[in-house]
Amino acid sequence: MQKLRKQLIALSLTAAVSGAWAQSASPDLAPMPDVKPGNAAMIELGKYFFFDNRLSGDWGVSCASCHDPQKGWGDGKALSAGYPSMEYFRNAPTVLNSAHQKRYLWDGRLDGSDAGTLVRDMITETHTMNMDSRLMQERLKQVPEYNALWAKWRKDDINGMRVYNVIGEFIKTIRTTNAPFDKFKKGDEAALSADQKLGYEVFKGKAGCVACHNGPIGSDGNLHKTGVPEHPDVLKNPLRTITMLRHYSTSGMPNYMNARTDVGAYAITKDKRDMGKFRTAQLRDLKYTAPYMHNGVFATLDEVIDFYDKGGGAGSVLKPLNLTAAEKKSLKEFLLTLSGDPVIVKDPGQPDMQVWTAYGKN
Ligand code: HEC
Ligand code: HEC
Numbered sequence: 001m002q003k004l005r006k007q008l009i010a011l012s013l014t015a016a017v018s019g020a021w022a023q024s025a026s027p028d029l030a031p032m033p034d035v036k037p038g039n040a041a042m043i044e045l046g047k048y049f050f051f052d053n054r055l056s057g058d059w060g061v062s063c064a065s066c067h068d069p070q071k072g073w074g075d076g077k078a079l080s081a082g083y084p085s086m087e088y089f090r091n092a093p094t095v096l097n098s099a100h101q102k103r104y105l106w107d108g109r110l111d112g113s114d115a116g117t118l119v120r121d122m123i124t125e126t127h128t129m130n131m132d133s134r135l136m137q138e139r140l141k142q143v144p145e146y147n148a149l150w151a152k153w154r155k156d157d158i159n160g161m162r163v164y165n166v167i168g169e170f171i172k173t174i175r176t177t178n179a180p181f182d183k184f185k186k187g188d189e190a191a192l193s194a195d196q197k198l199g200y201e202v203f204k205g206k207a208g209c210v211a212c213h214n215g216p217i218g219s220d221g222n223l224h225k226t227g228v229p230e231h232p233d234v235l236k237n238p239l240r241t242i243t244m245l246r247h248y249s250t251s252g253m254p255n256y257m258n259a260r261t262d263v264g265a266y267a268i269t270k271d272k273r274d275m276g277k278f279r280t281a282q283l284r285d286l287k288y289t290a291p292y293m294h295n296g297v298f299a300t301l302d303e304v305i306d307f308y309d310k311g312g313g314a315g316s317v318l319k320p321l322n323l324t325a326a327e328k329k330s331l332k333e334f335l336l337t338l339s340g341d342p343v344i345v346k347d348p349g350q351p352d353m354q355v356w357t358a359y360g361k362n
Contacts, residue, residue: 027210027211027214027215027220028204028210028214029181029185029203029210029213029214029215029216029218029283029338030185030214030215030216031181031182031185031186031216032097032100032175032176032177032179032182032216032217032284033100033216035099035172035175038169038172038173039153039169041149041152041153042153042165042166042169042170043169043170043173044149045146045149045150045153045166045170046166046167046168046169046170046171047170047345047348048145048146048149048348048350048351049063049140049163049166049167049170050062050063050064050067050167050170050171051063051064051347051348051349051350052350053065053350054136054139054140054350055123055129055131055136055139055140055163056083056123056129056130056131057083057129057130057131057132057135058083058084058130060083060084061083061084061128061129063095063122063129063167064347066080066081066092066128067092067094067095069343069344069345069346070344071288072094072096072285072287072288072289072290073094073095073096073174073288073289073343074091074092074093074094074289075092076290076291077091077092077291077296078091078231078233078291078295078296078297078299079091079231079233079234079240079295079296080092082127082128082243083126083127083128083129083130086126086127086239086242086243087237087239087240087243088127088128088240088243089234089240089241089243089244089247089262089295090106090262090294090295091106091291091293091294091295091296093105093106093281093289094285094288094289095171095174096174096175096176096282096284096285096289096343097174097175097176097216097217097282097284097285098112098115098118098171098172098174099115099171099172099173099175100112100175100215100216100217100282101217101219101221101282102219102220102221103221103279104118105118105279106264106278106279106281106294107223107264107265107267107268107277107278107279107294108221108222108223108265108278108279109265109268112221115165115167115168115169115171115172116161116164116165116168117164118168119164119165119167119168119171120133120161120164123136123164126246127243127246127247133160133161134160136160136163137158137159137160137163139353140158140163141157141158141356142353142354142355142356143351143352143353143354144351144354145351146158146351174343174345175343176217176284176285176338176339176340176343177340177341177343178340178341179284179337179338179339179340180192180196180337181337181338182340184337191337192334192337193333195329195330195333196330196333196334196337197334198327198330198334199327199329199330199331199332199333199334199335200334202323202327202330202331202334203331203334203335206321206323206327207308207321207323207327207331208321209308209331212224212280213280213283217282217283217284218282218283218284218338219279219280219281219282219283220280221279221280222279222280223264223265223274223277223278223279223280224277224278224280224317225264225275225276225277225278225315225316225317226278226308226312226313226316226317226318227276227312227313227314227315227316227318228278228293228294228295228297228307228312228313229297229313229314230261230262230295230297231295231296231297234262234295235260244259244262245257245259247267248263248267251267251268252270253266253267253270254270261276262276262294262295263275263276264276264277264278264294265277265278265279276315278294281293281294283335283338284338284339284340285338285339285340285343286301286335286336286338286339287336287339288339288342292304301332301335301336302328302332305323305328305331305332306328308321309321309322309323309328
């Protein structure tokens with residue numbers, strides 16, 4: 001925990017420095033960067049593992065249960081169901097563009113350069129997949145196809161720690177493609193309509209969204225307080241309250257039993273200034289990822305824009321915008337140009353298990 005805290009503090013410092021840079025260079029959105037293709041054998045294996053529910057403790061859920069390609073790589077619900085018998089207190093975000101997040105998770109508690117650690121948490125945390133890493137390793141070793149795919153990549157046996165990196169390699173391939181905004185930024189003037197271009201001006205100008213939503217995925221990766229209202233079910237449903245309090249207690253948050261709100265980054269840093277702060281959400285593929293915000297409290301982009309127009313919620317750093325109906329509409333049309341083609345990966349199916357015999361590999 002101490003280490004994590006140090007990491008986060010270090011992150012905040014670099015973020016503060018790069019934030020200052022971004023400001024002096026007047027921040028803007030950028031097209032999706034080109035990326036070098038990853039290791040093909042790892043990606044292929046990672047795809048199998050992503051859809052395989054044998055990676056969860058009770059054999060009940062896979063990554064795809066909560067990050068479904070048909071639902072914008074989230075689950076389409078406001079609040080995540082969590083591991084069977086639990087209910088989570090936050091929304092399951094999309095895995096799209098995981099390669100370009102500066103920080104992972106709604107409260108930004110993990111470093112975006114380490115997808116393997118994020119995957120480890122998803123698999124081993126009680127509220128997501130509740131899996132023991134060694135049990136996972138032994139289960140996977142009983143699948144002949146997996147051993148064969150692994151052998152294409154490495155000489156050793158399937159290893160729990162490496163499984164995390166393998167899935168990390170796969171999710172990094174899930175990215176926005178063919179968005180009109182990217183074509184426009186690369187010189188195709190006709191890729192955006194006049195109304196969408198107007199919306200871009202509102203985004204950068206009167207509405208000031210670009211101050212926090214910038215870079216290729218529309219996130220500065222920093223923590224901000226916008227005052228998103230609480231989702232009432234978190235306190236109404238004891239199962240959700242329990243996962244929230246459990247998260248606070250594991251993070252070592254003082255007086256956590258008195259908490260009645262989602263305190264965001266404060267639970268991690270314990271710095272009062274971080275109370276109610278969340279990581280700036282990306283703006284890519286919003287077309288597929290409703291409902292919005294850390295608790296899915298807004299069902300539509302119109303609701304999100306109205307929220308910002310009023311100057312955000314309680315204690316927010318935002319100011320009212322006084323947008324006209326036409327400006328709101330253009331802004332929404334513009335936001336949708338950051339969405340690309342649907343990224344659909346088909347479930348490759350689960351190859352059968354077969355007991356590994358004493359005579360060598362199955
Ligand atoms: C039971 C539902 C569930 C399962 C299963 C699950 N996740 Fe998640 N995932 C979530 C929730 C909820 C969050 C957000 C948690 C938070 O911020 O407090 C999340 C966050 C993430 C993020 C961070 C995205 C961001 O915006 O920072 C990634 C990436 C991710 N999960 C990938 C995976 C992978 C890969 C697997 C399988 C190994 C997986 N998840 C399994 C529910 C789930
Ligand atoms: C002060 C920084 C800041 C400004 C300015 C800002 N945002 Fe945000 N935005 C955030 C943060 C932080 C979140 C995540 C909040 C949460 O989940 O509680 C967010 C979330 C969002 C989301 C939700 C995305 C999702 O997938 O859930 C959308 C959409 C959005 N903002 C659009 C806008 C628009 C449009 C504007 C301009 C009118 C704007 N934002 C201005 C910081 C900002």
